[in-house]
Amino acid sequence: MTAETRATPVIELKGIKKTFRVGVLDLPILKGIDLSINKGEMTAITGTSGGGKSTLMNIIGLLDEPTAGAYSFEGREVINLDDDELSSIRNKKIGFVFQQFNLLPRLSAAENVAMPLLYRGESIGKSDATARTFLEKVGMGDRADHNPMELSGGQQQRVAIARALAGNPSIILADEPTGALDTKVGQEIMDLFLRLNKEDGITIVMITHDPRIAAQCPKRFNICDGLIKSESEAVS
Amino acid sequence: MKLYLYFREATRSLLSSLQRTFLALLGISIGIASVIAMVSIGEIVKEEALRQFQELGTDFLVISNIADETKTGTGIIPLRSTVSIPRACPSLREFAPYAVTFSTVICSGKSWGSSVLGVTGNFHAVNKLTIDKGRPLSEIDQEMKNCVIGERIAEQMRQIGISNMIGSKLLIFDHLFTIVGVVKQASENSLRPQEINDGVMIPYLTLKRITGNDQVTGIVGRLKKNVNVSAAVEQIQGIFDQIVKERKPYIQTASELIGQMNKQMNLLTLFLGIVGCIALVVGGVGVMNVMLVSVAERRREIGIRRALGARRRDIQGQFIVEAFLLCLFGGLAGIALGIGGAYGISRFQQWHFFISQTPILLGFGVSAMVGLFFGFYPAWQASKLRPIEALRAN
Numbered sequence A: 001m002t003a004e005t006r007a008t009p010v011i012e013l014k015g016i017k018k019t020f021r022v023g024v025l026d027l028p029i030l031k032g033i034d035l036s037i038n039k040g041e042m043t044a045i046t047g048t049s050g051g052g053k054s055t056l057m058n059i060i061g062l063l064d065e066p067t068a069g070a071y072s073f074e075g076r077e078v079i080n081l082d083d084d085e086l087s088s089i090r091n092k093k094i095g096f097v098f099q100q101f102n103l104l105p106r107l108s109a110a111e112n113v114a115m116p117l118l119y120r121g122e123s124i125g126k127s128d129a130t131a132r133t134f135l136e137k138v139g140m141g142d143r144a145d146h147n148p149m150e151l152s153g154g155q156q157q158r159v160a161i162a163r164a165l166a167g168n169p170s171i172i173l174a175d176e177p178t179g180a181l182d183t184k185v186g187q188e189i190m191d192l193f194l195r196l197n198k199e200d201g202i203t204i205v206m207i208t209h210d211p212r213i214a215a216q217c218p219k220r221f222n223i224c225d226g227l228i229k230s231e232s233e234a235v236s
Numbered sequence B: 001m002k003l004y005l006y007f008r009e010a011t012r013s014l015l016s017s018l019q020r021t022f023l024a025l026l027g028i029s030i031g032i033a034s035v036i037a038m039v040s041i042g043e044i045v046k047e048e049a050l051r052q053f054q055e056l057g058t059d060f061l062v063i064s065n066i067a068d069e070t071k072t073g074t075g076i077i078p079l080r081s082t083v084s085i086p087r088a089c090p091s092l093r094e095f096a097p098y099a100v101t102f103s104t105v106i107c108s109g110k111s112w113g114s115s116v117l118g119v120t121g122n123f124h125a126v127n128k129l130t131i132d133k134g135r136p137l138s139e140i141d142q143e144m145k146n147c148v149i150g151e152r153i154a155e156q157m158r159q160i161g162i163s164n165m166i167g168s169k170l171l172i173f174d175h176l177f178t179i180v181g182v183v184k185q186a187s188e189n190s191l192r193p194q195e196i197n198d199g200v201m202i203p204y205l206t207l208k209r210i211t212g213n214d215q216v217t218g219i220v221g222r223l224k225k226n227v228n229v230s231a232a233v234e235q236i237q238g239i240f241d242q243i244v245k246e247r248k249p250y251i252q253t254a255s256e257l258i259g260q261m262n263k264q265m266n267l268l269t270l271f272l273g274i275v276g277c278i279a280l281v282v283g284g285v286g287v288m289n290v291m292l293v294s295v296a297e298r299r300r301e302i303g304i305r306r307a308l309g310a311r312r313r314d315i316q317g318q319f320i321v322e323a324f325l326l327c328l329f330g331g332l333a334g335i336a337l338g339i340g341g342a343y344g345i346s347r348f349q350q351w352h353f354f355i356s357q358t359p360i361l362l363g364f365g366v367s368a369m370v371g372l373f374f375g376f377y378p379a380w381q382a383s384k385l386r387p388i389e390a391l392r393a394n
């Protein structure tokens, strides 16, 4: 890893606050998060339920805006970017993996994986070929033409991971990717993430409830009461 | 623009909820069908109305209100004074004066009240009448007691069992007349004297001799080719205004009437078109409703797409294409339905069916517009959903 890439984190958050307005009440959920994630890192975010993990992840993923604070993505200020620019960053630089898989039900596995490429303007033929390579990579090559309904939870999550990878993003954001799966299948998914991180140097941020999953990540943040309570980095 | 992508996604979603799609298609196609059927019916009715005049000829003309019907004997215009008409009215090619009186007509002991027309030898030809049986009256019948009967008298004779009318006798003005011909029913809404269908035609001079009545009630005529109709009418009006002081002679021409008719019928078509368009708007609102429900149901899908990097206009494009496809196929079905409907009604009413391109182009144009118009709002709603809100929806 060169000094230059180490110098610019993929994600850098400073003093991120998020307050939800519920009726007349202002609910402060994030109260000043400082966080930076470097290229090639595999990070787990843990914390109490309702502590604001998903809220933070949505802000990192440019799906939601913070109430206050600074956010630079690969060195570029992203607060106040217009919707098209945010869409473009999501499309090219970020891969999402959700707890509920969130595959589009009417499309086959391959078509789901190809979707980010199509929004990028790639041809159907080219994106289909790319999609199939990535399905191969997550061990779903033989299910490329199946509908999500015909796949098990673990298989759907593999397809979702292929979809997140297909666009060659700078970072994968996974919100409880193993949360809807049983322990064995969850561990298989975790193994896939670990392999992708180790072999391909993919940067991954993962929210998890499961201490056994979190323990496998070299870097961990614990969010409590809207702040980062503890940060630990395994020496590797 | 990623049109291929929008089309693929739109087609998938339309095919995946067939019931919703079907309802939307139904609404839009009924709307389009009613526009097309209404406009077509309007055009067909117009053609139908004009046909009756066209069969009569656009050069046809009637001069009326030139007799004082309260008097008997010699009227304002007696027959002999009509010989000067060609000189006075150079635009007239042909003319046939006639007199209308009333008499009891007795046949085999039955009697009916009936109009009696005193006609000249060319009356039949000028009116373009068609003979059903026998022959028309001609100049050689003048002063003879021969008559030609119209459809009403013929029907009444048939009812008393006389089927072979030619040669039968009728007692008119207490004189015995021989029927030499029966005329076919002349179309109702034309300018021809109404009495042709209702009454009996006898030679003018015969009428004059036995009743002493000599007043021309009306003149039917034909204009020369290529004359300016309104100028000719004005000139003829001037002449008759001079002759007939006590009252205002009316001059009606088929070509003017066709013009008025055209206007009225275009108005009818417009009105029917508007009725159709209201149905179309209802159909369009149906499409919008279906699209809005669809947007609400698919919030999560929209959120996923936004997370994958779809821009607002990608979401909008997909939904607009969806509405557009609904209207396109709804439009096609509607055009078929509309033409079928117009055909059915024409068949039932025994009108000559035809379909012009106007309603079809109108139908296509309007359905595309409706699709875009009513598709736009739901699509815009879908596109302005914030990604996070869309994703959180179930």
Ligand SMILES: Nc1ncnc2c1ncn2[C@@H]1O[C@H](COP(=O)(O)OP(=O)(O)OP(=O)(O)O)[C@@H](O)[C@H]1O
Binding pocket: A020, A021, A022, A027, A029, A047, A048, A049, A050, A051, A052, A053, A054, A055, A056
């Ligand atoms: N749009 C919103 N409006 C109001 N409150 C919200 C909104 N989104 C989140 N919250 C609240 O913010 C808090 C944090 O939510 P968040 O989903 O970030 O928690 P979390 O740490 O991911 O919890 P879990 O582990 O259960 O997923 C919760 O109390 C939630 O009710």
Ligand SMILES: [Mg+2]
Binding pocket: A053, A054, A055, A175
């Ligand atoms: Mg959460």
